Amino acid sequence: MSFEDAPIDAASAERLARSGLELRLVDRTDQAAFDAWLQADNRGFHDPADDPAGLAEVRAHQPSRRTTGVYDPQGLIDEPVGTTQSWVAPLTVPGGAAVPLWSIASVTVAPTHRRRGIARALLESELRTAAADGQPIAGLTASEATLYGRYGFGVATFGETTEIETARVRWTGPDAPGRTRFADPAALLPEALAIIDRLRAVQPGAIAYDDFKVGLAIGLYGRDRARVRAVRYADAAGVPQGFAAYSLSPDPRDFTKHTVTVRALLGATDEATAALWRFLLELDLVATVRAADRPVDEVVNWQLGDLRAARRTRADRLWLRILDLPVALEARRYAAPAAVVLEVDDPLGFAAGRFLLEVGPDGTGRVQPLAGEAPRGAASVALPIAELSAIYLGGVAPVTLARAGRIAELTPGAALVLERAFAAERAPWMTLEF
Numbered sequence: 160m161s162f163e164d165a166p167i168d169a170a171s172a173e174r175l176a177r178s179g180l181e182l183r184l185v186d187r188t189d190q191a192a193f194d195a196w197l198q199a200d201n202r203g204f205h206d207p208a209d210d211p212a213g214l215a216e217v218r219a220h221q222p223s224r225r226t227t228g229v230y231d232p233q234g235l236i237d238e239p240v241g242t243t244q245s246w247v248a249p250l251t252v253p254g255g256a257a258v259p260l261w262s263i264a265s266v267t268v269a270p271t272h273r274r275r276g277i278a279r280a281l282l283e284s285e286l287r288t289a290a291a292d293g294q295p296i297a298g299l300t301a302s303e304a305t306l307y308g309r310y311g312f313g314v315a316t317f318g319e320t321t322e323i324e325t326a327r328v329r330w331t332g333p334d335a336p337g338r339t340r341f342a343d344p345a346a347l348l349p350e351a352l353a354i355i356d357r358l359r360a361v362q363p364g365a366i367a368y369d370d371f372k373v374g375l376a377i378g379l380y381g382r383d384r385a386r387v388r389a390v391r392y393a394d395a396a397g398v399p400q401g402f403a404a405y406s407l408s409p410d411p412r413d414f415t416k417h418t419v420t421v422r423a424l425l426g427a428t429d430e431a432t433a434a435l436w437r438f439l440l441e442l443d444l445v446a447t448v449r450a451a452d453r454p455v456d457e458v459v460n461w462q463l464g465d466l467r468a469a470r471r472t473r474a475d476r477l478w479l480r481i482l483d484l485p486v487a488l489e490a491r492r493y494a495a496p497a498a499v500v501l502e503v504d505d506p507l508g509f510a511a512g513r514f515l516l517e518v519g520p521d522g523t524g525r526v527q528p529l530a531g532e533a534p535r536g537a538a539s540v541a542l543p544i545a546e547l548s549a550i551y552l553g554g555v556a557p558v559t560l561a562r563a564g565r566i567a568e569l570t571p572g573a574a575l576v577l578e579r580a581f582a583a584e585r586a587p588w589m590t591l592e593f
């Protein structure tokens with residue numbers, strides 16, 4: 160049995176049945192049922208419906224996904240009134256190890272059925288199924304920041320939308336010795352996947368992507384593929400080290416002021432990332448380069464020669480929800496030795512309890528449930544599971560959460576002990592959309 164066909168959660172199925180609704184897995188080999196599910200997903204996000212070619216593309220290329228629907232026998236039999244998809248992908252944690260992430264997407268409820276508890280039934284069902292499957296942590300990206308805290312998710316990574324005024328740029332970064340060349344998306348795909356994996360090995364918060372997701376980013380698939388241009392950067396030895404995909408839109412009043420919208424810009428090396436940025440910033444007839452969901456420690460900001468050339472707007476990105484606390488906390492490395500008692504509140508029960516985290520001099524952590532007294536000298540905090548999940552990757556500061564009243568320090572200075580231990584080698588960043 161895999162995550163794809165793990166049994167449907169009985170508690171949520173029963174709760175929905177009491178309202179006359181049916182929770183069931185969608186058989187993706189049943190074309191009519193899967194197409195109806197895909198169109199319900201499009202409708203949920205106010206996207207246009209897919210045409211038959213678009214549906215066929217998703218059917219042919221979308222990889223293994225647990226696909227769930229909620230059905231109303233009083234309505235259209237095939238068309239779900241609630242949707243969700245989930246799958247398991249490795250998530251890089253500080254120190255470079257990977258933990259399996261139960262990834263959740265496509266949560267939609269039809270406007271005809273909203274605010275009756277369908278989303279809650281779907282989310283709780285996902286979390287119980289993930290926990291029963293032995294997965295230590297769940298994650299998602301959110302359409303609204305108000306939706307998922309109630310299920311124990313906390314924001315663990317941020318992304319920045321960066322808008323760079325090219326006229327202000329005076330490149331101060333290194334001169335890259337390699338070459339940037341246009342690439343055919345089909346030929347680029349395997350290289351792009353390899354580059355993503357190399358970056359993932361050193362980037363906390365990064366997850367693995369499948370061919371379809373990367374193919375969408377580089378213009379191999381998708382409705383707007385004709386607008387996408389892709390380039391690859393190869394180093395002086397000719398080894399591919401990075402790629403970028405972008406589209407251009409003109410300013411109707413001034414042909415010299417196109418806007419570049421970056422769909423992906425990823426380098427396995429800092430040299431490649433800098434070279435790709437520079438290529439985009441020096442395109443003729445372009446006034447603005449706009450890139451969404453970039454890292455908060457974006458290196459190029461220090462290479463523009465004018466710190467105000469880039470306007471940056473920060474938003475929440477990857478939300479995490481720890482399910483198995485000892486497994487999750489022992490998977491990552493820590494930046495400083497510590498002994499910390501964590502009193503964790505988890506209304507859904509997965510990770511509630513009192514735990515002792517001990518970090519040795521080599522940065523490895525050991526976690527055990529704590530029944531009795533805390534060891535002498537241990538720091539101690541009380542916090543909800545959403546806050547522990549938020550600080551997990553080192554992208555949210557425990558001291559700030561303590562000052563906000565979201566972590567309670569049971570011993571003075573305990574949040575700073577946590578902050579020093581949980582610091583990551585790079586700001587955590589999710590490199591592409593889910």
Ligand SMILES: CC(=O)SCCNC(=O)CCNC(=O)[C@H](O)C(C)(C)COP(=O)(O)OP(=O)(O)OC[C@H]1O[C@@H](n2cnc3c(N)ncnc32)[C@H](O)[C@@H]1OP(=O)(O)O
Pocket residue numbers: 203204263264265266267268269272273274275276277278279280299300301302303305306309
């Ligand atoms: C991971 C992802 O896929 S993110 C994408 C989420 N989907 C979308 O944004 C698509 C458009 N929106 C929708 O489809 C729906 O409105 C959903 C999925 C957001 C909510 O579905 P519903 O079935 O109406 O939610 P449900 O009735 O189960 O509400 C559950 C809880 O969330 C709250 N809630 C629901 N929608 C919202 C909202 N937009 N803002 C704040 N709170 C909300 C409810 O008040 C309820 O709170 P409680 O249980 O703590 O009392």
